[in-house]
Amino acid sequence: MDADPLRAAGVTPRELQIFWLVGDRLHNREIADSLQVSERTVESHVSSLLRKLGGSSRLALVDTAVRLRARREPGTVLPRPLSSFVGRDQETGDLVRLLGTHRLLTLTGPAGTGKTRLALRLALRLAQSVSTLPPAVLVDLASVPPGDDVERAFADALGVSGDERRLRSLIREALAEGRHWLLVDNCEHVTGTAAALLADLLATTERLHVLATGHGPLGVAGEVVYEVAPLPVPEETDDPAVVLGAAAGRLFADRASAVSPGFEVTPGNARHVAMVCRRLDGLPLAIELAAARIRFFSPAELLGRLDDRFALLTDGAQGRHRTLEEALQWSHDLLGDGERTLFERCSVFPGEFDYDTAAQVLAYPPLGSADLVGLFPRLLDRSLISRRRRDETTEYRLLDSVRQFAHRRLVSRGGAETAREQHARHHLRHGVSLLPDLRGRDQASAMRWFDRHWGDLRTAMRWALDRPDTVPAWEFLAGVGTGWEILGARGELFGWIDRLLERPLPAGSLGVRAAVTCSVLLAYQDTGRALTFAEQAYERAGDGAGPDQALALLALGWVKMYGEDRAAAAGHLEHAAARFEALGDDWHRALTMSALGHAGSGTATALARTAEAADLFGRLRDHVKRANCLSQLAVRAIEEHTRLDDAATWLAEAGRLARLSGNDHERLHAEVFRAHLDQQRGDHASAATSYAALLGQFRRIGDRRCTARCLLGLGRAATEGGEHDLARRRLTEGLELALGVGDLRATMTGLCLLAECERATGRFERAAVLLGAAERLDPELRARLFPGDAPHAALRDRLGAADLEAALAAGGRTPLPDLLSP
CATH class of the missing domain: 1.10.10 (Arc Repressor Mutant, subunit A)
Structure with a gap:
């Protein structure tokens, strides 16, 4: 986080703590309890923050915290090169002006002209100044295979995950609200697919700006093309000042002095430096490669080598590209056998x-x-x-x-397949080896490894999926297994599973764990399909007392819990918990207890089970799953209209643990449930603000359950505010999502909220039909979530007893999807 604005305002360390907690929308009492200070002390610091930051109300502090936190988002952190930036003052000024007036600006030019460095320089400059553009998100297409689709690279940069088949629509949704600025780098080898996606995004979003780089234009309507020329080259002169007056000469001198401290452009070498820069056409990458050799060769010797290597220099783009190839070949030729092999x-x-x-x-x-x-x-x-x-x-x-x-040379020498296998096996094995760390031994470090090496794992899985046998792929996926509960169900996992399920599951224990992994992951998307794999796991595990059968029992209970078959879920989970306790597997016992708490029908028992799981995860130092349990505790209390102050405390602790572990998904869970708590307390305005901010984030990461929660919360707030048309749209969309993932609670909530919206607009019969559908789903759950007979009484007064009963009955027999059409 860039905290400079806060330091500049004189914010003290204690005020900084309170500032972020205010940003989390905690009340003064909650902040006081969290920091173990008096409420009066909190009030004093809040007043001081308002004076220092120029805010007129507590809401202003919240807005400031949200704005500063936005700078932390992974997609906005741009790489900062260690070497200095030389030249391009004119280009930078031009591009700043163009970006302010055009939505798609493409930097073009041959390889090696420094398009990427210039684009990053521009983005970093704007980030440090007052600009109408938001922080840039870098979409690097360098690792996308030539001609391949680019949606996954865009999704990764934006933090979007979900069904691979819906990636484009998910990206659209992520960019639909607010201003966005994408820096799309290295388009030259995927021009067609990049252009098609950008044309679609620019046509379907209103406030998206794009700065792209490539060897040529993308050919998208409205595109402004800016050609990045090679650096100005110096005259052939013995005057060092003239040579250093040209950007190419300064770049050579800067890079040469970095590798050979003490190097200077002198009257004795100035002409040769100028000639090197000129013969390299002012191409920055070629100049840097040449300057790096100054430790071994004088400028005159470099010039002699260039005479041999760059006979193909031309003025056209193709010629400049071939110049760069020659520079790379020349550098490769200078390597010894061992260096060449390693390179x-x-x-x-x-x-x-x-x-x-x-x-x-x-x-x-x-x-x-x-x-x-x-x-x-x-x-x-x-x-x-x-x-x-x-x-x-x-x-x-x-x-x-x-x-x-380098890769072409590796292929030509017959070493590519071995290197690819070495890379894949290392990363797949290492990912599984981190499971104890993920479960608490060193959780934050393990999660950082997965985040930083996800590109390696994607490459490794591509190798594994191309193999004739599925064992290496399943050893990774099932080796992490229930650990995906900590890492999060990234969208690519489902694509990998679909590919693997085109062939039979492996035999033995690996097959059991593979089926368990499928069931646990698919429970979030398709409970029917997930149940099939849970049953397969149970059948394959047999009647033994080992870990495989315990995992199979957990899988059965897990899927039935998500399918709201609570009685059956509890039976399987009780058996699984006993097995894990006998095996001494405390982490899986805690996971099972958390599922039992979710499946429990009695409030006191459910809260006790979840609290037990939270305590056990805490002892294991698994901050992510403890945060998840605390959020579960809060949700249950909120739904049951009980212990709301405790719910606030649980959610504050869940958010703290999520931030401590670096798990953004769990932090978002705590925030969405905090919004639910605000709404339960009647603060619909604050809740709506939170839901609106969270909606796009859940859409980006592909969490359809929490996306539905946000939509239903926004619908409820709109109903309370009398915006019934907006409420109907939000509630209907939330209901569609809840039905799609099989979330009974969210479906029940949506039906009841939509019924209230319809009643408020005089559509009494439709309101009764919706209530009838909710009653049919689960009368006990409906009574817990919406206690009392007030909705029925109000409709009975309007419709009469007979017509009410008829409408309720009609709702009970109408397929739920049919009810979503007005």
Whole structure:
């Protein structure tokens, strides 16, 4: 988080704590309890914050916190190169003006002109200034295979997940509200698919701006094309000031001095530096590659080598591209055998990687770990690998053109398949090995690993899915298994599962765990299909007392819990809990207890079971699942209209734990249930503000259940505010989603809320039909969620007893999808 605006205003550390809690919409008493200070102290600090930040009300502090937090979103964090930025002042000024007036601006030019660096420079400059554009989201298409669809790259950058078949519509929904600015980099090898997607997004959204980079225009209507020319080159002169007056000369000098401290442009070498820059056509990447060799060659010697290597220089775009290829080939030719082997193997990484991972993946004959210690720094010295700092870690990456060059050489030498397998097996095995850390041993670190290496895992799964046997893929998916409950059900998981299920499940214990994994994940999308796999797992596990049968029992109970078959779910889960306790598996016992709490019909028993699970997860240091249990406790209390103050405390703690673990999904859960609590207390305005802010975030990550919750909450708030047409639209959309995922509670809630909306607009018979449908679903649940007979009494007064009973009966026999048509 960029906290500079707060520091500049003189906000103290204690005020900073209170500021973020106010931003979380906690009341003064809740903040006081959380920080163990007096409520008067909180009031004093809130007043001080209002003075320092210029706000007129507490809501102003909330708005400021939301705005500052938005800068933390993963998609808005742009890479900051370690090396300096040279030149391009004119271009930067031009682009700032163009971005203010055009929705699609494309930077074009041949490879190596520095389009990406210029685009990032522009984005970072605007982020540090007062701009009408929001922070940029970088969509890097470099790792997308040539000609492939680009939807997944856009979805990853925007934090969107969900059904692969609906990715485009999910991306549209994520961009539908508010202003957005996308920096779409490296379009040249996927021009057709990138252009088609951007044309669609720009046509269907009103406040989207795009800055794209590529070798040529995208050809989209309304596109403004800005050609990024090579850097201005110096005259052939002995005057250092003239050479350094040109951006190409300054770039050479800057990069040369970085690798060889003390290097300067002097009267003795100025002409040769100028000639090198001119012969390289002012292409920044080629200049950087040449300057990196200054440790080994003088500028005059470099010039002599360029005479040999760049005979194909032309003025056209194709010629400049071939110049870059020649530069890369020249650099490759300078490598020794070991360096060349390591360089080519590095191309197996689709993105950033650290040294330890490279040593584990790439050290196989003829290279060993000891070889890499000496070889790796030499590749860095030759600028064939770029690097950047992330926190306390140095990350490395081959520039895309360099990576493709290295990969072609790896293929030509017959080493690509082995390198690909080494990379895949390492990442798939390592992901499974982190399961104990995920479950509490070092949760935050494990979650960071999965986030940072998801691109590697995607590449590894592509290798695994292409194999004739499914064992490596299932060893990963089922090896993580119930651990996906901590990581979150990313949309790609369902695509992988669909691919794997085209073939039979593996035999033995792996097949049981594969079926369990399918059932637990699919329960979020399709409870009927999930039940089929849970039953398969139970049948395959047999009657033994080992972990496989315990997992199968958990799967059966889990799916039936989501299907609201509470009695059957409780029976399976009770047996599973006993088995896990006998096995000494406390984490799965806690997971089972949390499911029992969700499935329980009695409030006191359900709360006790969930609290027991929360305590056990806490002892295991699993912050994510403890946060989830606390949210469950709060939801149950809110639905039962009881212990609302406790619910607020539970949700505050759930949000804190989610932030501590770095699990954004659980933080969002705590926030949506906090909005539900505000609504239960009658604060519909605050709830509506929260629901509206959360709706887009849940849509982006593909959480259809919580998207439905937000829509139903917004519908209820609109009803309370007398906006019945808006309420009807929101409630109907929420109901459709709830029906689609099989969420009985949300369906029941939606039916009752829609009935109230219809009653308020005089559509009494339709209101009664909707209530009848809710009664048919689960009378006991309806009574708990909406106690009392007030809705029926109001309709009885309007319709009469006989007509009311007839309408209720009609609702009971009408298929639910048919009821959603007005």
